[in-house]
Structures are given as C-alpha cells and as structure tokens.
Amino acid sequence: MTSSDTKTLSPTRDAGSDRAAIRAPLLLLCLESHRPFAPAARLSLAGLDEVALGRGSARSFERVSSRRLAVRVDDAWMSTNHARIGKVLGRFTIEDSGSKNGTRVNGEPVTRAALADGDLIELGRTFFVFREGLEVTPEDPPVVEVAWDKAKAPGLATLLPSLGRAYETLAVIARATLPILVTGETGTGKEVTARAIHALSGRSGAYVAVNCGALPESLVEAELFGHRRGAFSDAKEDRPGLVRAADRGTLFLDEIGELRPPAQAALLRVLEEREVRPIGATSPVKVDVRFVSATNRGLERMVEAGTFRADLFHRLAGHRIELLPLRERREDLWLVAASLIERHAGPEAPSVRLHPSAARAMFEHAFPGNARELEKVLGAALALAGGGEVTLDHLPPWARDEAPAEEPAAAKDHEGEPLREELVRLFREHKGNVSAVARAMGKARMQVQRWMKRYGIEPDAFKK
Numbered sequence: 052m053t054s055s056d057t058k059t060l061s062p063t064r065d066a067g068s069d070r071a072a073i074r075a076p077l078l079l080l081c082l083e084s085h086r087p088f089a090p091a092a093r094l095s096l097a098g099l100d101e102v103a104l105g106r107g108s109a110r111s112f113e114r115v116s117s118r119r120l121a122v123r124v125d126d127a128w129m130s131t132n133h134a135r136i137g138k139v140l141g142r143f144t145i146e147d148s149g150s151k152n153g154t155r156v157n158g159e160p161v162t163r164a165a166l167a168d169g170d171l172i173e174l175g176r177t178f179f180v181f182r183e184g185l186e187v188t189p190e191d192p193p194v195v196e197v198a199w200d201k202a203k204a205p206g207l208a209t210l211l212p213s214l215g216r217a218y219e220t221l222a223v224i225a226r227a228t229l230p231i232l233v234t235g236e237t238g239t240g241k242e243v244t245a246r247a248i249h250a251l252s253g254r255s256g257a258y259v260a261v262n263c264g265a266l267p268e269s270l271v272e273a274e275l276f277g278h279r280r281g282a283f284s285d286a287k288e289d290r291p292g293l294v295r296a297a298d299r300g301t302l303f304l305d306e307i308g309e310l311r312p313p314a315q316a317a318l319l320r321v322l323e324e325r326e327v328r329p330i331g332a333t334s335p336v337k338v339d340v341r342f343v344s345a346t347n348r349g350l351e352r353m354v355e356a357g358t359f360r361a362d363l364f365h366r367l368a369g370h371r372i373e374l375l376p377l378r379e380r381r382e383d384l385w386l387v388a389a390s391l392i393e394r395h396a397g398p399e400a401p402s403v404r405l406h407p408s409a410a411r412a413m414f415e416h417a418f419p420g421n422a423r424e425l426e427k428v429l430g431a432a433l434a435l436a437g438g439g440e441v442t443l444d445h446l447p448p449w450a451r452d453e454a455p456a457e458e459p460a461a462a463k464d465h466e467g468e469p470l471r472e473e474l475v476r477l478f479r480e481h482k483g484n485v486s487a488v489a490r491a492m493g494k495a496r497m498q499v500q501r502w503m504k505r506y507g508i509e510p511d512a513f514k515k
Contacts (some may be wrong), residue, residue: 072186072212076143078102078136079210082178082385083126084410088401090198091386092120093210095187096143102136104174105129105148108279112194120193122418128152128175128407136166136181145172145180157497158411169486169496171414173283176407178414180382187212199389206243208386217372220295230322230342232307232350232367235374238423241345242305244374248343249301256300256339261293264309271314276321277329294327301341307367308348308359318380319363342367377418377425384414384425391426395433403433405441412443412450417495428508471506483513 075097083089096102100118100262107123115121130150136143146163147154155173156164166172168183192210199208207218224231225248233241242260249258266274277292294302304310312320321327322342326335330376344367353359355445377384393400409432443450474488481487485503489496503510 074184077182079180084176084405090196093195095193126175206247229369238421239374240422245303245343260296260303264306276327304318304344307344308346322366415497478513483510
C-alpha cells in the first residue's frame, strides 16, 4: 500500500474533533508468537470481498484490486498461500488454501468456517482477531500499524479504535495542567497510564506516586503537605511533603477513594489555591503540580453517600478516562505484554518467543487479575523458560485446562445444568451475542464458545 494508505498509530497524535464514526469489520493482526515485539496491525475490511493471507519475505498489505487485499507476514510456519477470508452473502468466511500447517479458529482446526465477532484466527505462528462492527472514523486509513515503543508512552498502545481515540485525547490533555481521573478495575494499569501522562506532559519535575489507602490516618496531612520541625512530637526536621516533592511535575494519587474527609478538605484547598501549608508553618508555599488520581471505586456513588466530597470529585475529574479490563481488549494482550516482557527479560526481551499453544492459551484466558495477573504469569514463564521458548509447561494449570485435583468429576457434571441455564438466560438477554455474554460473565469469549459446544447451544437461535 502507499504511504498515504498506511499509518503508524502514535499516542502523541493530536485528536481530531467531531469526527463522525462509522462501523466497519476489522481484521486485527495481534501477535507473531516467534517475535512478539513485531508491530500489531488493524486492517479495515470495509469495501473488501476478499483478503488473501500468506507468507512473505517481509510484512506487507497490498490492495491488489479495489475489493481485494493481500496480507503477507514473515512467518516461516505459514504457507505462501495459506488462507483467504471472503464475503459470502454479507458474512465473512475463512477458508484454508491447502496450507501445510493448517488454519485454526478459536483453537479448532478448520478448512472453512464462518467468522463471528471476536474469533481468534491462527495461521502458522501468527494470530489475528476478527471484529465486527467496531467504530472507526472516515479519516482512518485502511491499515494502521501499532508498535510498542518504550520511548512513546507504551501504556497508551491499543488496536481498538474507540480506545485509541480516548488515548489520543488523553495525550493532548496530558500537555495541559488539567487534573485527570483514571478509573478501572484492579490491575488494569492505572499507574502505567499515570506514568504515560507524565511522560507526555513535558513537565520538568518529578513523578511522585502515593497510595492514599496506605497512608496512616494520623499522618496523612504531614505526608502530603509536609511539616516544620517541632510541629508534633516526631517532627525532628523540616519535611516538604509529597505535594512539594512533585513541584513542576506530577503527583499520582492512587486509591483516591480511600482518602479520609479531613485530608479531602485539605487536598481541595491545594487544588483551588495551588499552594500548601506545611503543618506548623505560618504561611503557605506556592506549588505547580499536575494531579492524576486513580480509583477502582465508584466515586459518584461515594459522593451520593456523603463519603467523598462532591467539590473535590469535580476538581479531580477535570478529564476522565476509564481503562478496560483485559477480557474486553484481548486484541491488545500482547501490546500490554510487551512492556512486561521488557521489564522481566531486560536485554534478552527481543529474543523472547512463544510456542503457539502457549500464546493460544493466553488469548483464551480471561485474566480476571488484568495486567497485574498477566505480569505475574509472564514473569514466572520467562524465568521457567530460561531464555528458551515459552511453552504450555511454563504457564499455570489453567493453560492446560487442568481442573483442580480435589474436584471430583461428578461435581463438575452436577454443576453443568445450572451453568447451561445461566448461559441460555444470558444468550436470550443479549440476543445471541457471544461477546456480550462473555462480558456479562467476566469470561473470555473462547471459554463461552467451549461451553456452547459442550451444552449444544446455538447463538443464532436467540437472534430472532
């Protein structure tokens, strides 16, 4: 494709305004397991009737005709003409082209299969995810490459168009002084996002992080705002406090919902006046601090309950961004994993490789602990692999579909019927949408598909 047809997504690109979104089918190149640091890519299938997939000497995306795209990946385990995705009666279908190593959809070998939203496609050692009806903007080129780059806010890398737009906006806001509130489940990477905001801000001061839930109640104000020598019995010397330590920089207030009411009032004063008064001081000290706060609690509900100040909430939430759990963005699994591999493998990171079965198992897992769980799994796997290929044996038991030894087979059978009833209820409620059912259950889509197969549930029966 020409340079005008392809772009590399950067989290520092200015966000446009009033860009009307359209829905389009997408093919997302998520991972080359033999080189996990290779850029990911988002391919729009809008207006296409066929995508030819195969091996090439280098990665390429070529529009061979107005309605046909050829995708080549430097994967020795792929055949030159490996598979094709075609549109049949308005629905996309994948067909193996007689490849040597076959084609898998959701872990199952196929010669031909209709594609549904969220399907995991495996060709050789390359993994794709098919998404249907995600919002893109008319300005987006048909191919977008997303590279993990340590120097370019790696915490803000994504293949999802809507999250990408949120990150673009955040990158613009980062250069202002507006306070930012980051929300999301435990382990979704709120501090990684805070560090990315600081990196993009251009501020010359330090990045300072504080866990509000870990501050002793009696010392909260002293820790945040500092104190003069002799202000209280243990004040042996002057201390500037964490707010002043972040002067001209960024103060990250993690677990802001845990801050007690007296400290909330004092923090509000700092935000309003841009100054702190250390304990024991007679005059305030001016500060220039960017505040980034984070919580996994519902601050709005806390405001309604009277446990969190409404005025402080509105000050802190100058701009808000909610981080998605990994189960809702598995396309980004290896963009998230790249920074974790780099952290644990160090200079050996570029040589890390995964066996396809290990990569497949990680795609299937819902990661209820989010990025925190992913880091734990990767750290252990890399240590066990000892510089070699990461295999299923290096992953936790869930990767091998192992049930706990103490669970008798009868108990699993006994629990099957209620699970089937729950699945039927959810499929009816979500009109046969597998991805919506998986989100409602907090499970990976592929796990739900396994249950569908086990219990003979056909989602199309609920779409009428």
